[in-house]
Amino acid sequence: MPIYQAPTRDMKFLLHEVLDVEQLQKFEPFGEVDRDLVDAIIDEGAKFCEGVLAPLNIVGDHEGCTRHEDGSVTTPTGFKDAYKQMVENGWVALNKDPEYGGQGMPGLLAITVGEMQTASNMAFAMYPGLTGGAIKAIEVGGSPEQKQAYLPNMVSGEWTGTMNLTEPHCGTDLGMLKTKAVPNGKGGYKISGQKIFISAGEHDMADNIIHLVLARIEGAPEGTKGISLFIVPKFKLNDDGTPGERNTVVCGSIEEKMGIHGNSTCVMNFDEAEGYLIGEENKGLRVMFVMMNEARIGVGMQGLGQSDVAYQNAAAYAKDRLQGRALTGPKNEDGPADPIIVHPDVRRMLMETRAFNEGARALLYWAAMHEDIEKHTKDEKLAEKCDDYLGLLTPVIKGYLTDMSMRTTIDCQQIFGGHGFIEEWGMSQFVRDNRIALIYEGANGIQALDLVGRKLARNGGRALMTLNQEIDAFLKDNKDSESLPEFMEGLTSAKTKLTEATMWLMQNGMKDPNNAGAGSVDYMHMMGLATLAYMWAKMAVVAQAKIDDGSNEDFYPNKLITGRYFMLRMLPMMDAHLAKIKTGAEPMMAMEAAAF
């Protein structure tokens, strides 16, 4: 069975040594968030994920979810119990609003714990993950009464939530959606239509499921301007707030899919189901996008999680599996063969994955930290900077991290040879589960388009300019780091190339928007590489300082080795992406559509 050990050392390194999580104490709700509390949460989170969630991962894949004739759905063996423990131990409420019973911890800590949950069992972690998104939408758009009615039980995790967007004929282009809402004369609406790909749409783990549903109120304008958001509870609430009468929303079938079998991906049929408008009529997408943006960061986290657990298993296998001899002569002379980790190409796949993982983790946590600061700072300039960074980096975290995790999980599977293809080893599952992360919450091509078409130019390109200034200041501060030349040179070069690509896209995208579209995914990867280079340079400075201070923990030199690998062996991709971007749209748009 695959292993999972939460990377708590690396997590604590980032939270304490790189990001200084205690700086959040200056914000009133985080007054108690000191090093001991953070470490206790990380350690307890690790224990729960390693001991309870990880062993259920392969079970969930194997059994999947079962829909019964009445539309009810049973989750895989052990999921219900594990979810009960998760709720009872307060993991769902961790970073939620204390007003509704949450523990009010920083989002940064929720991301840290969330990474462990998704790495140990992605399909399982999606149930509380989607609840988080639904809570967010109600917080942003709901009335005080709606908040009071739904949030406490969702915050505790006793009720779960879903997002109902996609319909058979529309996913990316929500303007085409057809689900309709008709006022029911009692202040609510009758919702009718079919939604597909609804994660956690129906299951047996919670007393109620709160569906958030995009629909068009009868007579609303066409397109995206006529879409409203509704709460449709599985069980309508009694006057005392407890779940009562069953609503007419049912799971019509469960999709057979490539991965995340433990999560019930449902076709949901709404047959005049009772629903309640959130916020204003026809303004539903606005609320949905708030929730979606947070979800996108969560999807990037899923990619990292799968990449990390795949790495751990591949590294263990590479150290254990004896096969062949090192090119430089036997390393395990008494054994029948050397462990395959002696082979450079096995190392290449491991180092590539590790260098990506540690850089991606830094970027993810760094972004989460900015989100916490943005929410709580009274410094408007600082809040603006945080918001700029999040806007710019959300598509990169979603798109680049999951594109990369697809490659790394495949590489880690490759290390197992034939055994990687056999389901019992679990490596196939990491690849298959990870696969969805490139698709949902906006396919990665859409992320890239959001980046170059919207985020980059917003406020005259302020976000990237601010980030560049921050990097310049960092480079200036560390220009004397004689022991870290690869890091400072790598970062400088990455920044220069990213700037060149940005200029090219700005100039040529104006001439022909297809030029921007054609280079968008390459550009997203360049920004991913450049921001990871920045994270690596920051981490290297911290690690080097610890070494200079006399630390003899292997963690620090290994951090530098891993970072150097990133700088020397992964950053060269910048040139290839830049060259591709500069070819523009013509080579890919030249052929008539009919000829494909």
Added chain:
Amino acid sequence: MPIYQAPTRDMKFLLHEVLDVEQLQKFEPFGEVDRDLVDAIIDEGAKFCEGVLAPLNIVGDHEGCTRHEDGSVTTPTGFKDAYKQMVENGWVALNKDPEYGGQGMPGLLAITVGEMQTASNMAFAMYPGLTGGAIKAIEVGGSPEQKQAYLPNMVSGEWTGTMNLTEPHCGTDLGMLKTKAVPNGKGGYKISGQKIFISAGEHDMADNIIHLVLARIEGAPEGTKGISLFIVPKFKLNDDGTPGERNTVVCGSIEEKMGIHGNSTCVMNFDEAEGYLIGEENKGLRVMFVMMNEARIGVGMQGLGQSDVAYQNAAAYAKDRLQGRALTGPKNEDGPADPIIVHPDVRRMLMETRAFNEGARALLYWAAMHEDIEKHTKDEKLAEKCDDYLGLLTPVIKGYLTDMSMRTTIDCQQIFGGHGFIEEWGMSQFVRDNRIALIYEGANGIQALDLVGRKLARNGGRALMTLNQEIDAFLKDNKDSESLPEFMEGLTSAKTKLTEATMWLMQNGMKDPNNAGAGSVDYMHMMGLATLAYMWAKMAVVAQAKIDDGSNEDFYPNKLITGRYFMLRMLPMMDAHLAKIKTGAEPMMAMEAAAF
């Protein structure tokens, strides 16, 4: 259900216009191979694959193979009938030796038909594919009696074959294998041991299964020097040659695996099974490698096949699916949205796949043509050149083509958005089936090592020098192709960079073999890119000539458009690979193994 339409136009372009298949007529066995015959075989092959094999592809994935308590295995619904048709129509015998009932067609034609078979149903095509390998081994190493006893029924396809190499503790490193052979006093051997991952190991489609088994004769030397090859038939032969008594080789279980569910991947248990030595004692690997080399080309073909069928479905979907509007304004004003093929990034994924497929097909067929020439020419110098090319390019065809097809099948799946993740659309299957191609017949990292560690330096580097001379001559011949500057410049630059990488590896690999190992996969990709660039330049010259001659078939300008895409948007990867190679082994070998 997914579609498959054999790319017969492109196949005929390559066979007739680029490779001039009729040149093979000068070799005695191919006297009849004219254009009409070739086209008839292609068209009939297409009909069979599109009509019979393709519809069974998703059935095979869904049902898989079933092992019964007695060790017998049932293949998916329809497989047995389809196989019967395949045998009756003579497809298995197509390129086999007429001495044993084969039709004696060129291997090039078998590759062409094989591509259709594997594209329409990879799991199915593996049954006759493995038979081909087993035939090869008996042809190379078997006695006249063995050939007479086994080949006629294998050539017709009435009996199938397998390759039994891998054991639980060894795959790549066959020197460790433990299966033992003890003389039985009747001229044969008692074979005992366990083999795993045995494709087509047991099934219900043929009257007999001829297992080729690597085992160690009692008292043989340790390691690779003590391995012999045996024939172990499922049914021992009666005196009249018909299948008789059941041999003690049984399928112990079927592996649950990520893909190719329609092929029965078996654990095979040999319990003093009766076996017959092929060739000399302890020389089994030599024969096995002849067969393996041919199989490796076949695996590259599998990658191309999956990439092509994935492309066809993605292109059809991209033209059909309406979602969003073109960046340059609506292209389908009367519809609710534009087809997604208007989006540059969807185009990017399609063009990348198409440019790879057409280039890969050319390389594969070009190599197959050299194999036919090598086998039949009396010109020793020419035979040597063909053998050099095949040695050099076999690992590239296996490793580069399947690495790339992994990316392209994933990209094609991505075009389907959420639907790509749902099994009923079939895109997941192409990805999952393709996944094994990077692993079996020598994992891709092993291919890369074979290339840089063995093939490149063989005979003083003669193979690559000869190929470079051929490219130089081609460039000289076409230096006036003013209409094709991207092609000639791209090829020139690719050749220069490949040479630079080769020099670096030669020099630095001698200092430290890990330098060669560390750059091996990057180098394999460089050679893949460079040889595809050569193929594209060749194809472009032919296409341009047809246009200049007044052809108004769209096929030719589209060929140029696709090739230009390859040159402009895919060749830039050469620089990234070169830069990575030049960093050497140090960054990836620096960390202690225990720290992973």
